[in-house]
Amino acid sequence: MKTTVAKILMALVAVLVLAAPQAVQAKELTGDLEIFSWWAGDEGPALQALIDIYKKQNPKVDVINATVTGGSGVNAKAVLKTRMLGGEPPDSFQVHSGQELIGTWVKADRMEDLTPLFNEQGWMDVFPKGLIKLIGTDKGIWSVPVNVHRSNVLWYIPANLKKWGVEVPKTWDEFFAIAPKLKAAGVTPLALAQNWTANHLWESVALASLGADNWDALWAGKLKFDSPEGVKAWELFGKVLEYTNSDATSLSWQQATDMVIDGRAAFNIMGDWAAGYMTTTKKLVPGQGYGWEASPDTEGEFLFLADSFGLPKGSPHRDNALTWLKLLGSKEGSDTFNPLKGSISARTDSDLSKYNDYLQSAAADFGKDRVVGSLAHGVAANETFMGGFASVMEMFLKTRNPMAAGKACAQLAKKSGI
Numbered sequence: 001m002k003t004t005v006a007k008i009l010m011a012l013v014a015v016l017v018l019a020a021p022q023a024v025q026a027k028e029l030t031g032d033l034e035i036f037s038w039w040a041g042d043e044g045p046a047l048q049a050l051i052d053i054y055k056k057q058n059p060k061v062d063v064i065n066a067t068v069t070g071g072s073g074v075n076a077k078a079v080l081k082t083r084m085l086g087g088e089p090p091d092s093f094q095v096h097s098g099q100e101l102i103g104t105w106v107k108a109d110r111m112e113d114l115t116p117l118f119n120e121q122g123w124m125d126v127f128p129k130g131l132i133k134l135i136g137t138d139k140g141i142w143s144v145p146v147n148v149h150r151s152n153v154l155w156y157i158p159a160n161l162k163k164w165g166v167e168v169p170k171t172w173d174e175f176f177a178i179a180p181k182l183k184a185a186g187v188t189p190l191a192l193a194q195n196w197t198a199n200h201l202w203e204s205v206a207l208a209s210l211g212a213d214n215w216d217a218l219w220a221g222k223l224k225f226d227s228p229e230g231v232k233a234w235e236l237f238g239k240v241l242e243y244t245n246s247d248a249t250s251l252s253w254q255q256a257t258d259m260v261i262d263g264r265a266a267f268n269i270m271g272d273w274a275a276g277y278m279t280t281t282k283k284l285v286p287g288q289g290y291g292w293e294a295s296p297d298t299e300g301e302f303l304f305l306a307d308s309f310g311l312p313k314g315s316p317h318r319d320n321a322l323t324w325l326k327l328l329g330s331k332e333g334s335d336t337f338n339p340l341k342g343s344i345s346a347r348t349d350s351d352l353s354k355y356n357d358y359l360q361s362a363a364a365d366f367g368k369d370r371v372v373g374s375l376a377h378g379v380a381a382n383e384t385f386m387g388g389f390a391s392v393m394e395m396f397l398k399t400r401n402p403m404a405a406g407k408a409c410a411q412l413a414k415k416s417g418i
């Protein structure tokens with residue numbers, strides 16, 4: 001009799017123990033989730049679609065969508081720095097894969113290791129090895145990538161080019177051949193916006209001038225910025241600037257894209273969030289309403305960047321943040337976010353039927369092109385370098401002195417450990 005009771009008791013304990021993890025899992029999340037990013041206004045719809053899924057799955061969580069306007073995070077990054085250093089981190093924040101994450105926040109020991117999450121979700125087999133390398137160190141994995149964007153894209157409106165009788169330039173020489181004709185017709189050959197977009201343009205021009213091997217050598221510290229090759233890139237950049245609008249510094253990247261859409265400018269070199277803007281906000285059809293080409297002299301090269309979100313140490317609502325990160329890395333989350341954002345999925349198993357013609361062509365290029373890392377969007381250099389580079393750019397826009405810019409970059413590289 002005694003043994004039967006003991007057996008029943010043991011069985012009960014076993015049932016309770018087995019049920020325990022499920023009970024923990026099923027526990028409904030409550031409280032806040034503060035997500036910090038620069039995806040405000042026109043950049044917001046893709047993020048909002050993710051928040052909508054999160055809200056459906058976790059109705060009792062109050063999602064605070066904390067955004068600071070300003071393309072490429074020009075303002076958001078400064079606010080984030082103040083908050084992180086002041087001990088007030090958001091629950092999760094946007095950060096570029098690569099040196100912006102590793103050389104800045106991981107180096108300062110401000111992030112939580114997400115290796116357990118990657119293992120639990122099977123993400124080690126789903127994200128490309130090269131990308132995992134960019135978000136990892138020998139001590140851990142530090143963020144969840146949400147997309148892959150391309151930086152070196154030339155955008156145009158096919159009907160406008162037809163009207164002006166010009167072809168899409170494949171090389172800078174071809175661009176310089178048609179630019180005077182456009183200028184004479186009162187059309188800005190290449191639309192430019194505030195200073196970070198000059199950094200953005202610079203990287204496409206520098207890649208064209210240097211080629212992919214030398215581009216990589218620059219960031220590996222094997223080619224000097226003040227070498228003849230380094231200075232030549234600034235020379236070409238100066239020449240390209242001659243054909244941009246003089247009111248650039250007062251415009252947002254969307255306003256520069258509008259110049260192309262409205263026919264005030266012929267081309268724009270911008271990341272493919274411009275495709276997201278033209279498709280999602282402006283309702284233009286890719287391939288018909290707008291066209292694209294690799295920026296001049298970079299055919300076969302994919303200047304890449306990946307947005308990601310991390311978990312800062314001291315995240316006030318850690319469980320809510322981990323559930324957010326799970327959604328970001330999931331197939332459903334990724335294939336909902338990216339078609340709206342104008343980026344391709346960072347996962348290798350995405351459902352391409354959900355992606356428009358532009359994005360399908362970007363996915364094909366990403367699969368076959370030589371992939372190199374973006375400077376303007378956090379892959380190649382840390383925030384110390386980027387802060388200094390902004391000043392070098394400001395100086396160059398005023399003085400147009402390639403040698404001085406090359407020398408200043410060389411000093412900066414030394415200072416920031418390149």
Ligand code: GAL
Pocket residue numbers: 038039043070071072073149271273305306307376377
């Ligand atoms: C980039 C970011 C993109 C897009 C762009 C313009 O740095 O990676 O997702 O937001 O800035 O703001």
